[in-house]
Amino acid sequence: MSTVNVVFYAIVSQRFSSGGYQTGKPTVRVTKSKPDCAATEVPVRISLQLPESLFKRPTLQAKIVIPDGQTQFDITPEVQEGIAQAVQDRLGITLRVSAEELQP
Template sequence: MTTVSVIFYAIVSQRFTSSGYPTGKPTVRVTKSKPDCAATEVPVRIAMKLPERLFKRPILQASIVVPEGESQFQITPEIEEGIAQLVQENLGITMRVTSRDGQ
């Protein structure tokens, strides 16, 4: 399995009162290289490996060809909706079905 590897730093910042209590909410910023941090910041090095397939989107394509003269079948809006509904139920994807006369 091919992976995409990336290393980066999350810099977490939190301010404290003079008596040691946190003040405000912590913030986070991200940088690719090791950062120079302020006194209120802590860098966290993160090494991440992601499977390559996360970046690949499937391209589904279908073509239905009925040879001329073979059928007098006409695709009605009801049939288009039925095809789209079957695909949704069986594959879990939304598909728009249209037909063109004479093409």
């Protein structure tokens, strides 16, 4: 299995009062290379290994064939949109549906 490897730094900052209590909320910023940090910041090196499959989208294809002698019907824009919406709802992908006009 091939992976995409990424190394980066999350810099977490937190301020403290003179009594040692946290003041405000911590903040986080991200950088690709090792940062120079302020006294209130701590760098955290993060290494991610992500499978390539996360970045690849499947190509789906469907073909609808109506046998000779069957009643002809039109695939209207509403039907096309309905098919595309059903696929998007189920699979989370965008699908473009088109139908060629039949020549008599």
